[in-house]
Amino acid sequence: MSTPADAELVSKKTPAARKPRAWKIANIIDGRALRVKLTAAAEQHAADQPAARKAALEHLHRALFRGRLIAQERLQQGADGLDTARLLSAVQDEVISALYDFTTTHMIRARNPTEGERLAIVATGGYGRGVLAPSSDIDLLFIRSYKQTPHTESVVEFMLYALWDMGLKVGNAFRTPEECVRLAKTDVTIKTSLIDARFICGDEGLSKETSRLFRREAVSGHDAQFIADKLAERDARHTRQGDARYVVEPNIKEGKGGLRDLQTLFWIMKHIHGGETLEQVMRANMLTSHEYQVFMRAARFFWTVRCHVHYLTGRAEERLSFDLQPEIAARMGYSDRGAQLGVERFMKRYFLAAKDVGGLTRILAAKLEAAQKKKPEGLRKFLPSPAPKPIEGTPFLIEAGRISVEDGSIFQDDPVNMIRLFVEAERQDVDIHPDALSDVTRNLRLITADLRKSDPARNAFLDALLSGSLPGRTLMRMNEAGVLGKLVPEFGGIVAQTQFNMYHHYTVDEHTLRAVATISDIEHGRASDQPLPTKIFGEIEGRRALYLAMLLHDTGKGLGDQQVEGMKTARRACKRLGLDKAETELVAWLVGNHLEMSETAQKRDISDPRTVSDFAELVGSLERLRLLYVLTVADICAVGPAVWNAWKGQLLSELYHATAAALRGGRSDEYGVAAALEDRAEQQREALADRLGSVPATMLEFDTAYWTAFDLDTLSEHAALVSSAGSSAVVDVSEQTSGTVLVASGPDRIGVFADVAGMIAWEGASIASAQVFSSISGRFLDVFILQDARGAPYAAGDTERLGRLKASVLSAIKGTGPGIDLKTRNERRRAAFLVRPQAQIHTDKSATCLVVDVAGRDKVGLVYDLASVFAEADLSIDSAHIASYGERVFDAFYVRSRSGGKAVDETALERLKERLLAVLGREEPDAPKTPARSLRRAAAADSF
Numbered sequence: 001m002s003t004p005a006d007a008e009l010v011s012k013k014t015p016a017a018r019k020p021r022a023w024k025i026a027n028i029i030d031g032r033a034l035r036v037k038l039t040a041a042a043e044q045h046a047a048d049q050p051a052a053r054k055a056a057l058e059h060l061h062r063a064l065f066r067g068r069l070i071a072q073e074r075l076q077q078g079a080d081g082l083d084t085a086r087l088l089s090a091v092q093d094e095v096i097s098a099l100y101d102f103t104t105t106h107m108i109r110a111r112n113p114t115e116g117e118r119l120a121i122v123a124t125g126g127y128g129r130g131v132l133a134p135s136s137d138i139d140l141l142f143i144r145s146y147k148q149t150p151h152t153e154s155v156v157e158f159m160l161y162a163l164w165d166m167g168l169k170v171g172n173a174f175r176t177p178e179e180c181v182r183l184a185k186t187d188v189t190i191k192t193s194l195i196d197a198r199f200i201c202g203d204e205g206l207s208k209e210t211s212r213l214f215r216r217e218a219v220s221g222h223d224a225q226f227i228a229d230k231l232a233e234r235d236a237r238h239t240r241q242g243d244a245r246y247v248v249e250p251n252i253k254e255g256k257g258g259l260r261d262l263q264t265l266f267w268i269m270k271h272i273h274g275g276e277t278l279e280q281v282m283r284a285n286m287l288t289s290h291e292y293q294v295f296m297r298a299a300r301f302f303w304t305v306r307c308h309v310h311y312l313t314g315r316a317e318e319r320l321s322f323d324l325q326p327e328i329a330a331r332m333g334y335s336d337r338g339a340q341l342g343v344e345r346f347m348k349r350y351f352l353a354a355k356d357v358g359g360l361t362r363i364l365a366a367k368l369e370a371a372q373k374k375k376p377e378g379l380r381k382f383l384p385s386p387a388p389k390p391i392e393g394t395p396f397l398i399e400a401g402r403i404s405v406e407d408g409s410i411f412q413d414d415p416v417n418m419i420r421l422f423v424e425a426e427r428q429d430v431d432i433h434p435d436a437l438s439d440v441t442r443n444l445r446l447i448t449a450d451l452r453k454s455d456p457a458r459n460a461f462l463d464a465l466l467s468g469s470l471p472g473r474t475l476m477r478m479n480e481a482g483v484l485g486k487l488v489p490e491f492g493g494i495v496a497q498t499q500f501n502m503y504h505h506y507t508v509d510e511h512t513l514r515a516v517a518t519i520s521d522i523e524h525g526r527a528s529d530q531p532l533p534t535k536i537f538g539e540i541e542g543r544r545a546l547y548l549a550m551l552l553h554d555t556g557k558g559l560g561d562q563q564v565e566g567m568k569t570a571r572r573a574c575k576r577l578g579l580d581k582a583e584t585e586l587v588a589w590l591v592g593n594h595l596e597m598s599e600t601a602q603k604r605d606i607s608d609p610r611t612v613s614d615f616a617e618l619v620g621s622l623e624r625l626r627l628l629y630v631l632t633v634a635d636i637c638a639v640g641p642a643v644w645n646a647w648k649g650q651l652l653s654e655l656y657h658a659t660a661a662a663l664r665g666g667r668s669d670e671y672g673v674a675a676a677l678e679d680r681a682e683q684q685r686e687a688l689a690d691r692l693g694s695v696p697a698t699m700l701e702f703d704t705a706y707w708t709a710f711d712l713d714t715l716s717e718h719a720a721l722v723s724s725a726g727s728s729a730v731v732d733v734s735e736q737t738s739g740t741v742l743v744a745s746g747p748d749r750i751g752v753f754a755d756v757a758g759m760i761a762w763e764g765a766s767i768a769s770a771q772v773f774s775s776i777s778g779r780f781l782d783v784f785i786l787q788d789a790r791g792a793p794y795a796a797g798d799t800e801r802l803g804r805l806k807a808s809v810l811s812a813i814k815g816t817g818p819g820i821d822l823k824t825r826n827e828r829r830r831a832a833f834l835v836r837p838q839a840q841i842h843t844d845k846s847a848t849c850l851v852v853d854v855a856g857r858d859k860v861g862l863v864y865d866l867a868s869v870f871a872e873a874d875l876s877i878d879s880a881h882i883a884s885y886g887e888r889v890f891d892a893f894y895v896r897s898r899s900g901g902k903a904v905d906e907t908a909l910e911r912l913k914e915r916l917l918a919v920l921g922r923e924e925p926d927a928p929k930t931p932a933r934s935l936r937r938a939a940a941a942d943s944f
Contacts, residue, residue: 020077025090028070029063034098042106049107053162056102060095061166067091068134072311076331081303082278085131089123092132096121096140097201099159108154118145119152120207121159121200125171128196129266129278131303134310135317137169141197143210146176177210184218188229191218195270219271226271227368234264234361247505248498250350252306253318257354259302261361262295268368286367288438295360298353304332305350320350340558344498351496351507359441359480363434396424402431408439415446419460419487422478426468432477440481447486458577461487465516465547469524472517475551479509490555490569497558505640508554515638516550522630532653533633536626545583546627548574549590550634556591567592586624590631593618597632601651602883603853603892606658607705607771608846609674615655616662616673625663629656645791647739647768670847674704681707688715696722701775705878709771718781721745729813731806739768739785740794742805746813748780750898751871753880756782758864759812763805765794767863770880835888837920839913843902849878849894850902852912856920858889865919866891873912874898 025031041055071087100121104110110117125139126132142156156174163170175183184191194214199207219226238256253259266281275281282295308328309317320328329346336342388399388406395410395417396403403425410417418440425432451457464474478484485492494508506514521527523537540546552573556566570591574584596618604611619625632652637644662673681704689695691712696719699706710718721732722745729746744756753772760767765786773781786794786805795801835857845851854866863882870877870893878894896902 020074020079023070023074023083023087025087025094028067028087029091029094031094031098034059034063034094035101038098038102039106042102052106056099057162057165060099060162063098064091064095064166067094072134075304075307075311080300081305081307082131082300084307085126085133085303088134089127089130089132092127092138093123093200096138096159096163099162100155100201103155103158103162107158108151110151114149115145116147116149117151118203118206119143119155120202120204120210122207122210123198123200124173124193124196126196128193128198129263130198131278133303133306133316135313135315136310137171137316138163139171139193140173140200141180141193142172142174143180143202143206144174144176145203145206146178148174177206177213180210181213181217184214188226188233191226192230192267194218195267198276215274223272227268230264230268234261248347248507249319249321250354251319252302252309255354257351257357257361259299259306261357262299262302265295265361265364268364272368286364290442291360291363291438294356298356298360301349301353308332339560344558347498348496348507351498355480355496359437362480363437367434391424391428394420394424396421398428398430399433402433402436403428404433404436405439408436408443411439411443411446414456415443415451416454416456416460418443418447418483419457419464419478422474422481422483423460423463423467425477426464426470426474437481440483444482444486447483452487452489453576455578457487462544462577465551466544469520470517471520471547472513475516476513479513485509488551488573490552490573493569494555494557499557505643506638508557511638512551512554515553515634516547518634518637519547519550519630522634530633530637530649532649532656533630536656537630540626540630541623542583542586542627545586545590546631548577548579549587549594549627550631552587553591553594553631553635563592563595566594586627589624590627593628594631594635597628597652597655598636598648601655602648603881603890604851605705605846605849605879605881605894606651606655607677607709607879608849608894609677610670610846612655612658612662612677613670613673614845616659617669619659619663622660622663625656625659643791645739645787646736647785647787651769677708678704684708684712684715687712688719691716692719695719698722698775698777698779698781701777702773702781706773706781718743722779722781729810731810731813733802733806735793735796735802739787740765740796740802742784742786742809743781744784744809744813745779745781748774748778748876750874750876751868752780752813753782753877754864754867754871755812755815756784756809757867758861759808760784760786760805761861761864763801763808764788765805766884767880767882769882770863770877772877772879774876774878837917839916839920841909841913846894848902849896850875850909852893852895852916853890854893854916854920855888855890858884862889862919863891865922866893866916869912869915869919870895873908873915875912 037059038056041059042052045052045055068088068091071084071091074087075081075084120143122128122141122143123130123139124141126136127139132138142152144152156172160170160172180190180194184194197207197211197214237254237260240254247255251258266278269275269284269286270281273281273284273286275284278299279296282292287295305320305328306318308331309320309324312324312327312331317324325347326343329343332346334342334346334349337345388397388404390397391403395414396405398404403421405411405417405421421432421436421440464478465471468474475484478487479495485495491509491512494512497508499508505511518527522530522533523543525534527534549570552570553566554562555569555573556562556564559565559569567588570588571584574587579587596615600606600611600615606612619628629652633644633649636648658673661676665672665676684707685695685700699715699719699722707715717732717734721730721743724730725745729744731745732743734741734743742760746752753770757767757770766789768785768787770785771783773783775781788794795805837856838854840853842851842853852870856862859865863880867877867880875895875897878896880894881892883890883892
């Protein structure tokens with residue numbers, strides 16, 4: 001649950017939190033006056049029933065519209081969402097009750113009602129709980145006494161068509177009490193809906209009879225089965241949603257830690273203890289006063305967010321997508337503060353609430369399980385319950401399969417026991433008893449600055465991080481309980497923190513703990529898809545530094561330059577943990593450079609000697625290289641599903657091997673690296689000649705970078721391709737794990753790369769990387785790695801698409817392809833971000849080329865557009881390095897003039913930069929496009 005450090009975000013009232021005065025439904029819908037109008041309509045059109053119905057529906061619709069409008073206005077004035085949902089439910093009750101009276105009094109009246117014509121109308125689902133989201137369905141149960149009669153059939157039919165004609169989405173069922181009970185016994189969904197059931201109008205006695213029968217036959221004595229069913233249902237829902245609480249576009253209703261989890265607790269408590277309102281049910285003695293307050297605070301927050309989303313989108317939208325987040329944040333009063341955006345502050349509040357719900361769910365589920373185990377059933381009533389078993393040498397014990405404590409005073413006597421509890425849980429491979437977790441939460445204030453510096457606390461924390469085989473799980477448990485953020489304040493600053501972009505899938509703390517878990521998987525051989533990091537881990541000496549650096553690597557986020565600020569927070573944390581100066585500086589160096597290897601591998605030409613030389617100089621030693629490599633792999637893997645792929649792994653491993661060779665040989669300067677690369681190139685040429693007998697003359701004209709970029713098998717394939725081409729163009733496509741490889745060769749000309757890139761985009765492929773090689777005699781050989789939008793190999797297994805791609809690229813090389821008109825897809829979620837185009841031209845990153853870095857919004861055919869600019873400037877492209885990060889791209893191009901050298905004319909370079917920025921900024925909005933802005937623009941257009 002949220003810690004005292006989170007109090008500012010949890011409890012401080014924002015400008016939007018000024019609540020309007022309490023409402024009474026009579027002040028919003030005058031039920032008596034509404035019924036008078038309906039009666040007048042019936043009498044006015046006594047001879048014309050359709051006209052009477054039409055007039056009545058107009059009155060009902062106006063009343064409903066007015067009530068909903070008032071609810072929306074109250075929400076915008078600061079009422080919370082739970083209050084809004086209750087008002088919407090009360091408004092709906094009045095309309096349905098009035099419709100029922102109109103129907104049974106004026107339209108389908110039973111002159112002499114019989115037992116078979118008794119009818120009760122009951123709300124179920126969320127509506128039954130007395131809460132109704134603005135765009136949610138209306139779930140109704142029509143209860144008849146024992147058999148279906150023409151009268152009750154006609155009443156139900158008339159009411160349903162009337163509600164549908166008013167534009168309402170109505171779910172309905174028509175059953176007897178016995179049918180309700182029979183179905184509830186076999187279907188937990190129907191049983192849950194009956195737990196929510198609430199009488200609206202009609203025969204109240206019939207409704208109470210159904211409720212009594214349901215409680216007696218389907219509820220009493222069935223608590224254990226219902227609890228098991230609802231928890232299994234929750235687990236299945238979490239699995240469908242990705243089983244992650246801290247995803248950056250959460251589902252308010254169905255996501256882990258969302259409203260449905262709160263409702264699951266409500267249903268279980270109501271099944272066991274009964275009650276009517278949310279407050280009555282949740283005040284049952286299974287929750288402490290603090291836990292009850294946490295529950296209600298989370299419920300009010302989530303309902304507020306949900307109501308705003310429904311009103312903003314005009315539909316039953318439950319996903320808090322990127323384009324909605326800034327709007328909801330503004331409506332709820334979250335503004336920018338320092339370096340932190342208002343939307344990031346809002347999402348941090350969201351995830352703190354989700355964290356609280358997760359803590360409540362875990363505590364209450366365990367309490368319920370323990371309570372059920374104490375209930376004697378069958379032969380168990382004659383057997384003694386196992387007594388709690390002390391764990392030797394510790395103040396803990398095993399109770400009901402969980403680690404617990406005899407008395408919470410052990411945390412007051414020695415607060416370090418709060419850390420040891422989690423360490424011991426990992427050693428015993430058991431969960432933590434809810435009573436122990438509650439005791440920990442109540443004593444968090446005892447984790448003080450002095451305690452953090454004490455040797456027992458330091459040792460206990462390092463045990464949690466380093467001693468077990470699943471440190472990720474241990475740290476996640478500590479984080480859920482609020483212990484980790486209190487113990488390591490630098491980490492506490494990133495708890496529930498979000499980054500408003502499409503690249504990161506989780507909150508910063510969740511990403512960090514997943515990265516720690518990934519390092520542990522690599523160390524213990526559980527990462528079968530990471531053979532090189534697993535092998536390298538055995539050679540690492542600074543294991544503790546690696547784990548600490550991973551835990552602290554993102555603690556600089558939100559404070560400025562994350563690597564610079566991260567070094568400061570890392571030094572502070574390591575000093576407090578008692579590390580010596582050398583180890584502290586190693587951790588700080590890893591944190592301060594944790595992005596460098598990834599950026600070098602993905603944005604620089606690894607075959608360029610200066611790239612390897614500069615990186616080797618930065619790293620300085622093999623030990624640092626190994627540590628940084630494992631840290632980088634784990635960091636990327638933990639960003640989100642499908643972010644890591646074989647192509648990124650290949651780039652990183654190539655950089656690792658090239659740098660390791662330079663460091664081992666003691667030739668890490670540029671000239672030494674160049675000489676080593678030339679030696680390797682000569683070995684490759686000789687090996688290829690031995691294999692083939694001779695090497696095509698065109699290939700021998702390619703420079704060193706070509707011969708060091710590929711293995712011998714790939715070079716053999718290129719030789720066959722070049723030999724078969726003669727003087728014409730040729731294209732080959734093959735599938736590999738890293739991506740679909742397209743090799744194109746033909747007569748060289750300025751702009752051919754742009755034409756090929758354009759045709760690739762035309763066929764729907766994304767360029768992950770491109771290597772461009774030119775011969776002295778005027779031929780080129782380009783190698784592209786192509787992926788689809790998910791980062792998987794493009795058109796894998798689809799021979800027809802691959803054949804079409806091959807033909808299209810061939811026509812582009814020959815200059816016979818069709819004119820390319822690439823349309824930019826204006827994806828709604830991407831349009832929510834403001835992306836500033838950037839372009840930098842470096843004259844010192846390569847000995848032979850200009851290195852041009854560009855950044856901007858990811859668009860269809862962007863590589864084609866940028867390559868066209870280089871062609872117009874009479875520059876040829878040696879290599880292109882394409883990196884996509886969510887809605888943004890960071891591309892690097894190695895270019896040279898037609899004569900083969902660097903273009904260094906200042907005026908020409910400035911003009912090139914301006915043209916690149918123009919392409920990057922094309923169709924770029926001045927401000928993000930979001931639903932509310934779109935609505936305002938539409939309203940402005942209508943006013944003209």
